Amino acid sequence: MTAAEAADATRYFMPHLAIPYHWGRSVGTLADAQLFARTAACNAKVMTKGETLNSSDWRKDFSLLAHWKLDEETGSVAADSAGSNHGTLFGEPIWRPADGRIDGALELDGLDDYVDTPFVVNPGAGAFSVFAWVRGGAPGQVILSQQRGANWLMADASDGTLATELKGGRTAKPLKSSVDITDGQWHRVGLTWDGSNRTLYVDDVQVARDTQPALPAATDGLYIGAGSTLLPGTFWAGLIDDVRIHNRAVKP
Known part of the structure; x- marks a missing residue:
């Protein structure tokens, strides 16, 4: 929710209630709206006229663009539980339904195993976040990349520390x-x-941060467990679990 959207929402917001609703008159100021949006930190969903929302989804994170739980037991499809960006397995990854950090996980051999997904997010379009659970790996191996683009999450080739090659400008x-x-x-x-x-995080702790110019636009799909051009040495050798992509900068 932007400040402008939050300000507009104050037309239907009574200060003594924490629930936006139609009151028919303007209440609050832009500063009030900005403060409310910052402190409430609630998820927002823009709905069209006539659209309905199931009451069971009231806690759903609508910023979640894709969520590959990787809990399957068989098959060649990694289901996206947040939408329809289902991934296709290549090589011979092994489903490990009892060995994940959260339920199951996908084991990759570091040679030619990976998951190919459709386009999910354009880095040049605005804020976003990617998170995943991993175990194993080796220097130079990649957790998540954009096809023909950049390696978003990887183990640095020199020492195996978390790194990203997604950058703005030459x-x-x-x-x-x-x-x-x-x-x-x-x-x-x-x-x-x-x-x-x-900003990079390991175990929900900030471990690196810098300022960049605008990121380049890219509209290709993603690789889970391989580098952006599928080069030898970039395939992940180990387990990957619970991969999530948000359309906002998530602070763990």
């Missing part, structure tokens, strides 16, 4: 952390972009 450099993610333990890794800053 002179920009990759961002890397000092935290090794290839130590054989489960780690939740993440990258957020708020329109100005790249």
Whole structure:
């Protein structure tokens, strides 16, 4: 929700209630709306006339563009529980329904296993976040990349620390952390972009951050467990679980 949208919403907001509703007159100021939006930190969904929302979805995170739980037991499809961006398995990945960080996970061999997904998000269009649970891996191997684009989440080729090669401008450099993610333990890794800053997270702790010019536009699909051009050495050797993509900069 932008400040302008929040300001408009104050027309239907009574200060003594925490529920927006139609009151028929303007209430509040832009500053009030900005404060409310910041402190409430609630999810927003723009609905069209006549659209309905099931009451069971009231807690749903509408910023979630894609969510591959990777809990399948068989088959060659990684289902997207947030939408229809279902991934297709290539190589011979193995479903591990009892070995994930959250229920099941997908095991990849580091040679030619990966998941190919449709287009989900354009980095040049605005804020977004990607998170995943991983175990294993080796320096230079990639967790998530955009096809023919950049490696979004990876183990740095020099020391296995979390890094991203998603950058703005030709002179920009990759961002890397000092935290090794290839130590054989489960780690939740993440990258957020708020329109100005790249931030890396390991186990929900910020481990690197910098400021960048605008990111380049890209409208290709994604690879889970492989580099953007499927080069040898970029395939992940280990487990990947619970991959999520949001259309906002998520703070764990």
